[in-house]
Amino acid sequence: MKRENKRVITVVDVIILVSLILFGYLIYRTAFANTHADTYEIDYVVKVSSVRSELSDRIANGDEVYSMDGEYMGRVTAYEARTSVLPSGQTMPGCSDLYITIEAQATGDGVVAGSEIYVEGEYELYTPGLYFKCVCINVKK
Amino acid sequence: MNIKKTKFGVMDVFIIVLVLACAAGIVGRYILTGRNGILATTPERVSAAVHVLVTSIENTSADYFTDGAEFTVGKSGETGEILDTTIRPAENYDEDENGELYISYDDEENGKKDVRCTLIVSGWYRDGIYMLGGREPMLPGAEVELSSEGIRVNALILEVTAVENDLIS
Numbered sequence: 001m002k003r004e005n006k007r008v009i010t011v012v013d014v015i016i017l018v019s020l021i022l023f024g025y026l027i028y029r030t031a032f033a034n035t036h037a038d039t040y041e042i043d044y045v046v047k048v049s050s051v052r053s054e055l056s057d058r059i060a061n062g063d064e065v066y067s068m069d070g071e072y073m074g075r076v077t078a079y080e081a082r083t084s085v086l087p088s089g090q091t092m093p094g095c096s097d098l099y100i101t102i103e104a105q106a107t108g109d110g111v112v113a114g115s116e117i118y119v120e121g122e123y124e125l126y127t128p129g130l131y132f133k134c135v136c137i138n139v140k141k
Numbered sequence: 142m143n144i145k146k147t148k149f150g151v152m153d154v155f156i157i158v159l160v161l162a163c164a165a166g167i168v169g170r171y172i173l174t175g176r177n178g179i180l181a182t183t184p185e186r187v188s189a190a191v192h193v194l195v196t197s198i199e200n201t202s203a204d205y206f207t208d209g210a211e212f213t214v215g216k217s218g219e220t221g222e223i224l225d226t227t228i229r230p231a232e233n234y235d236e237d238e239n240g241e242l243y244i245s246y247d248d249e250e251n252g253k254k255d256v257r258c259t260l261i262v263s264g265w266y267r268d269g270i271y272m273l274g275g276r277e278p279m280l281p282g283a284e285v286e287l288s289s290e291g292i293r294v295n296a297l298i299l300e301v302t303a304v305e306n307d308l309i310s
Contacts, residue, residue, distance in 0.1 A: 012152075013152070016152065016155075016156065051282070052297070052299075054299060055281055055282050055299065058281050058282070070268075086242075090236075090240065090241065090242045091241070091242065092234065092242055093234075093242060093243060093244050094232075094244060126270075126278070126280050126282075126283075128269045128270060129280075129281060130280065130281050130282045131278075131280035131281065131282040131283035131298075132282055
């Protein structure tokens, strides 16, 4: 009598299948992640305190904003330089406070390029013309 | 003696092909896009004038900033030659009798100094940003460490402008 050729799924088969599924998922994520993500527009305002006046005009509408990791954080849509006022109420001669409105595409709960944008959040950002440390003072979703 | 014969199946071929493809991918990526790869583009080194401000340093420390002196800029290890040095009494904020702040200056002879100068450095532009050592951005508003023999200070970058190489002697 001929012995029945039994096909058994082995551990190796499982590993291969899991690897294939993982490969497929990673390829899918790499190729399509950004196009399929649910993004929405977000406007956030950041304040840069006490910038020397000679640096305060180095930003302009339309400038692209990046994080220090080089991630795109949005585009400047409005910008205002006001006299720098200390918490004591004293004005600082020769310095300005910058108010920069940035428009960006966010996912989830106001996450832009992996950074959650929230009021009182502190960020290090740059445009091609200016590096600045800032605090977020307003977010519109 | 019962010897179990292992058959070389389709799955084995598949695994070998997969492993070879992965290895080929890694090697191919290096050959094509690695630092010295066929498709790698080496950006042209460009000289730039980095205008900086060093604030409130000791009177004697300001003497290190003379035209022609060389300083190491940031962590990049790149050196820059100093030009157009201006040394002035350090700016301070003082209060007047009404509690308003005003800018005052240290004593001309014995007080601290603010130094403005230009460093001629060599680096690359990447995405419109001037980079030293390939990874240290030179951005107005940022601070950078300047060091030379016996001195190390932080400087505020005020402006970065590209300069033509043939203008530098």
